[in-house]
Amino acid sequence: xxxxxxxxxxxxxxxxxxxxxxxxxxxxxxxxxxxxxxxxxxxxxxxxxxxxxxxxxxxxxxxxxxxxxxxxxxxxxxxxxxxxxxxxxxxxxxxxxxxxxxxxxxxxxxxxxxxxxxxxxxxxxxxxxxxxxxxxxxxxxxxxxxxxxxxxxxxxxxxxxxxxxxxxxxxxxxxxxxxxxxxxxxxxxxxxxxxxxxxxxxxxxxxxxxxxxxxxxxxxxxxxxxxxxxxxxxxxxxxxxxxxxxxxxxxxxxxxxxxxxxxxxxxxxxxxxxxxxxxxxxxxxxxxxxxxxxxxxxxxxxxxxxxxxxxxxxxxxxxxxxxxxxxxxxxxxxxxxxxxxxxxxxxxxxxxxxxxxxxxxxxxxxxxxxxxxxxxxxxxxxxxxxxxxxxxxxxxxxxxxxxxxxxxxxxxxxxxxxxxxxxxxxxxxxxxxxxxxxxxxxxxxxxxxxxxxxxxxxxxxxxxxxxxxxxxxxxxxxxxxxxxxxxxxxxxxxxxxxxxxxxxxxxxxxxxxxxxxxxxxxxxxxxxxxxxxxxxxxxxxxxxxxxxxxxxxxxxxxxxxxxxxxxxxxxxxxxxxxxxxxxxxxxxxxxxxxxxxxxxxxxxxxxxxxxxxxxxxxxxxxxxxxxxxxxxxxx
Numbered sequence: 045x046x047x048x049x050x051x052x053x054x055x056x057x058x059x060x061x062x063x064x065x066x067x068x069x070x071x072x073x074x075x076x077x078x079x080x081x082x083x084x085x086x087x088x089x090x091x092x093x094x095x096x097x098x099x100x101x102x103x104x105x106x107x108x109x110x111x112x113x114x115x116x117x118x119x120x121x122x123x124x125x126x127x128x129x130x131x132x133x134x135x136x137x138x139x140x141x142x143x144x145x146x147x148x149x150x151x152x153x154x155x156x157x158x159x160x161x162x163x164x165x166x167x168x169x170x171x172x173x174x175x176x177x178x179x180x181x182x183x184x185x186x187x188x189x190x191x192x193x194x195x196x197x198x199x200x201x202x203x204x205x206x207x208x209x210x211x212x213x214x215x216x217x218x219x220x221x222x223x224x225x226x227x228x229x230x231x232x233x234x235x236x237x238x239x240x241x242x243x244x245x246x247x248x249x250x251x252x253x254x255x256x257x258x259x260x261x262x263x264x265x266x267x268x269x270x271x272x273x274x275x276x277x278x279x280x281x282x283x284x285x286x287x288x289x290x291x292x293x294x295x296x297x298x299x300x301x302x303x304x305x306x307x308x309x310x311x312x313x314x315x316x317x318x319x320x321x322x323x324x325x326x327x328x329x330x331x332x333x334x335x336x337x338x339x340x341x342x343x344x345x346x347x348x349x350x351x352x353x354x355x356x357x358x359x360x361x362x363x364x365x366x367x368x369x370x371x372x373x374x375x376x377x378x379x380x381x382x383x384x385x386x387x388x389x390x391x392x393x394x395x396x397x398x399x400x401x402x403x404x405x406x407x408x409x410x411x412x413x414x415x416x417x418x419x420x421x422x423x424x425x426x427x428x429x430x431x432x433x434x435x436x437x438x439x440x441x442x443x444x445x446x447x448x449x450x451x452x453x454x455x456x457x458x459x460x461x462x463x464x465x466x467x468x469x470x471x472x473x474x475x476x477x478x479x480x481x482x483x484x485x486x487x488x489x490x491x492x493x494x495x496x497x498x499x500x501x502x503x504x505x506x507x508x509x510x511x512x513x514x515x516x517x518x519x520x521x522x523x524x525x526x527x528x529x530x531x532x533x534x535x536x537x538x539x540x541x542x543x544x545x546x547x548x549x550x551x552x553x554x555x556x557x558x559x560x561x562x563x564x565x566x567x568x569x570x571x572x573x574x575x576x577x578x579x580x581x582x583x584x585x586x587x588x589x590x591x592x593x594x595x596x597x598x599x600x601x602x603x604x605x606x607x608x609x610x611x612x613x614x615x616x617x618x619x620x621x622x623x624x625x626x627x628x629x630x631x632x633x634x635x636x637x638x639x640x641x642x643x644x645x646x647x648x649x650x651x652x653x654x655x656x657x658x659x660x661x662x663x664x665x666x667x668x669x670x671x672x673x674x675x676x677x678x679x
Contacts, residue, residue: 054358055174058139066127068123069128072120073124074190075120076120077190078194082109083110083328084198086106133175140168144167147167151365151432152427152432154366156392159244161241161242161246162244165239169239169240169243169353170353170356171353171357173236199326205308210302212304213298217294217297217298220290228290228348229349229351231279231286234282235276238279240356242273246269249265301330302327366433366434370449376442376443376455377443378458379442379540381408381442382408382588383404383406383429383441385428385438387401387403388435388439389401389402389436390421398424399428399611400612404616406590409586411589412605413590413591413593413602414426414590414606415592415593415594415596415633426543430456431452458540460534460541461543462543466530467518472513473510474511476518476529477493477532477536489532490510493528495565496529498529540587541588543589544567544589544593566587567587567589595637596637607629
């Protein structure tokens with residue numbers, strides 16, 4: 045109960061900024077309730093004075109009074125409906141905005157463990173359920189209380205004995221409401237959880253529809269979603285059964301007390317202690333009281349429903365990011381790109397160490413290649429530099445600044461990433477490129493596209509040029525086109541540190557050539573970006589670049605190659621030096637890879653000495669290497 049009150053208090057906090065509008069809506073509803081109390085009085089006067097006393101003038105007065113009451117009630121009702129709807133929509137908008145802003149500051153570890161559909165469900169369905177609890181139900185609760193208090197005061201003044209008979213049902217109403225309300229809250233949590241699971245299935249299926257079709261799993265996915273919908277239906281019907289039982293039970297108790305009132309009041313009329321008009325008026329008031337009491341029970345059930353949804357929303361809001369910005373953090377000044385890792389270790393959990401005691405220094409403008417089998421931690425290592433994760437031990441510095449002691453935005457603003465799986469937003473080409481620099485001019489965007497070998501296909505192959513919609517996740521573009529748009533975006537950002545994570549591994553030969561040319565321009569800015577100077581005043585002709593690659597042929601020109609195995613740096617040096625070392629792991633990989641290339645027959649679309657983009661991969665090479673290579677999926 046205490047938890048529920050705390051949650052409801054948090055819900056009401058979102059209404060507080062709009063308290064003036066809420067007061068106006070409440071006042072309108074209170075006046076409507078008070079005006080409603082005049083109806084039974086008018087009926088009593090009509091029976092006792094007009095029908096019995098044959099008073100035509102009194103009939104006219106009562107009719108005019110009622111007409112005035114109805115006009116005022118209509119105006120107040122319109123005002124109330126508008127105000128309460130406005131408040132409700134504002135509260136929902138504020139809560140959704142806060143939830144979304146909170147999601148934007150959570151760490152990648154949170155998103156690694158959450159399904160997208162679950163998050164979307166909390167942001168949409170759960171928040172919508174909370175709306176009524178924060179606005180309409182709150183004001184209706186006030187209306188019901190005012191009506192109940194007003195009716196009780198009037199009927200007590202009319203006849204305290206009849207009032208006492210009406211009160212017989214109250215203990216039963218309170219008990220039933222309390223028991224049923226708790227069940228409703230518990231079931232609602234189950235309903236919302238199941239709805240979130242169903243939403244997650246939809247999101248996963250739609251996102252992976254090509255995989256679904258390629259494996260002919262449409263029926264399987266339909267059955268999977270159908271199972272979730274059936275579970276949701278059963279949970280919803282369980283809640284409906286509670287609601288269906290709650291209403292009739294409250295009505296049975298209340299109308300049972302009305303039967304007692306009618307029996308006792310009829311005897312009083314027959315014995316002359318009550319007039320017929322008084323009894324009818326009392327019954328009208330009793331019915332008016334039955335409505336609020338039943339309404340209060342229903343509202344209690346709805347509040348419990350909202351609390352079940354609120355628990356899920358506040359659970360998300362209370363999730364703390366593992367990446368916490370130092371309160372004393374200063375912005376990272378413009379950098380030249382000196383990156384150092386000092387004894388860095390990392391693990392996703394205590395049973396899964398990924399990196400162990402990594403020490404590495406990368407000089408400004410240096411191109412460093414990270415190689416090793418899948419699952420060895422290459423992507424995890426580069427993800428530590430922009431603080432997507434924090435190391436469990438050790439320190440990472442950029443230009444001698446500990447990344448944990450500078451602001452997150454200042455670090456990430458100076459780092460560019462081109463991933464293997466390129467994500468484009470469901471917008472235009474120009475909007476996706478401009479994402480790298482939001483205030484970029486059209487000329488800057490086109491210059492970046494040219495440098496990325498993207499301008500020609502944008503202008504000559506796409507129907508609307510730069511205004512072409514790319515579809516969700518860039519589905520209307522080929523893999524090579526998406527990758528070049530991503531490179532153009534990175535060029536426009538002009539970062540001093542660049543991370544290339546398998547940027548060409550899934551491309552055909554022609555696309556790979558174009559993308560590789562674009563990457564060369566990206567790594568060596570030239571005319572595509574500024575040329576800062578090093579500490580000794582000399583020009584810095586290229587960005588500090590981390591390259592992750594399985595194909596060794598793509599990294600032979602790197603300044604420095606780091607070989608990882610079992611989460612540790614086992615070798616590092618230039619390509620020629622590593623190749624010259626007897627017994628080195630890099631030399632073994634190189635020999636194994638290029639021996640495979642020599643034994644393969646030439647492909648129709650490539651020269652005999654060109655490695656296949658699909659077959660020359662680390663997982664293929666490392667299959668026979670059973671001496672300790674990591675098999676887990678590369679993070």
